[in-house]
Amino acid sequence: MHDTVSNVIRFQSLTERVGRVNLRNKTFLIPQMNRIGSHLLAATFRGFGIRALVMETFKGLDLGKEYTSGKECFPCQVTTGDILYHMKREKERLGDAFRPDDYVYFMPEADGPCRFGMYNKYQRIVLDSFPDLGALRIGSLTTKDGYALDGLIERHRVRDLRKSAYFSVLVGDVLDRLLWRVRPYERRPGVTDTFIDKAMQRMEGAFERHAAKKDFDAILEMLGEIIEEGRSLIDQAVPPKPLIGVVGEIYLRTHVEANQDLIRLLEKYGGEVVNASLAEWMNYTSYDRMREARKDFVTALKQLRIAPLKEACRRMLSYGGDLFYQEHRQRQVYRFARGRIDLLEDHRVSHLDKLLCRTNLFSFDVGTEACLSIPGIVEYAKNGFNGVVNVYPFTCMPSTITSAVIKPVINRYRIPYLDTPYDSSSQPGREATIRTFMYQAHQHFHRNGRLRKESHFAP
Helix, strand or coil: CHHHHHHHCCCCHHHHCEECCCCCCCEEEECCCCHHHHHHHHHHHHHCCCEEEECCCCCCHHHHHHCCCCCCCHHHHHHHHHHHHHHHHHHHHHHHHCCHHHEEEECCECCCCCHHHHHHHHHHHHHHCCCCCCCCEEECCEHHHCCCCECCECHHHHHHHHHHHHHHHHHHHHHHHHHHHHHHHECCCCHHHHHHHHHHHHHHHHHHHHCCCCCHHHHHHHHHHHHHHHHCCECCCCCCCCEEEEEECHHHHHCCCCCCCHHHHHHHCCCEEEECCHHHHHHHHHHHHHHHHHHHHHHHHHHCCHHHHHHHHHHHHHHHHHHHHHHHHHHHHHHHHHCCCCCCCCCCHHHHHHHHHHHCCCCCCCCCCHHHHHHHHHHHHHCCCCEEEEEEECCCHHHHHHHHHHHHHHHHHCCCEEEEEECCCCCCCHHHHHHHHHHHHHHHHHHHCCCCCCCCCCC
8 A cells, every 4th residue: 555655646757757758669649639630640650650549539438537536627537548548458458568668648738727737747646556557658748838849759850740740730620620511511411421531541641651751742632632522422402501610628629529529419400510720729839939939028128138038039930930830831721622612711829819909808818728719709700600619628717717708798799609518427408408509500590691701811
């Protein structure tokens, strides 16, 4: 008993076995969040010679509950269960050949007032409570440096990996939006899901072959073929449906099992859905780091402190360059996709920041996903959506703030709004609530129609 307790509270492991880990000759375990995005990211790493795989998800939820108290937000329970379940299966598969130090578990973090920043610390303590899992390293990236990839592979390949990884995020977003664009209008039930599964596998192969060479044109060529095939599945006789925007905590709104397949349920009751993208969060982290550097630059300039001034200038150029590249690639990919099918683009993060400054609803100084969700909801309302859903873990502070701030505002736009918090329970009135929300969205649609601008990528 004494040995077990000492293992659990050995806090040195939080720094010794959590952080940047060289992935060469390791198996890189990626938790599934957004299904397509996670698999394309793993394929990108494989293209760079890293043994990366996406773990099965939600099958270990009981393990996740067993080793959490219930006070953690829901994604912590899910991901804790995923890694424990995967390692249990690996031990059963390999027997005496099992070596925990052959694996690196990927769990990034974010700074600011969000429990996500503590996931990998807590999960380190949980893993240390198992005598045979103490050597399993947790590889972590952080928003503090814009999710820089230094230390994961050879230094001269880091920038190429970052560019390719971001490109995989963009393509994953487009495939998701293709799914949501086609499925409500599909010719035969189920054909779109089958098509997207095969499309994801094809794109995995493309990233494995072309990502390390940054041959993005070859990847786009395959994406174009997939989009054309997807467009052919649409039944043109089906009239347009109410357009529903989804915002919220990034894990819950993209993890199908954790949100109990919310998008499919909204579609069941007659909606077409657009979920906030993964790339939006990536752009936000680069933008916010650039914004902080700019503030430090102004402060150092006022104080005439040369060394801090140079450092702030260096950071401004670094993060500004990252953001410029990301937004350039994003425009390129969406322009390519929209030349073949009418997908909606993302809002530009700087535009969302200006909207908050103009309306004084919130501030990027506070941080968290509320910075994106609050102005994102306003933009959905202004751009002719027929309803908005805020998806988040039960007790999530940023999303609770979003709900509190936005409800009085959204009433002015006279657009249906719904909060959908989730934990591991099944809420008996959930479907009735969503059905009621969709009835309101249909009424809004019949009164106002829906506006689909040529571009939702704000200037």
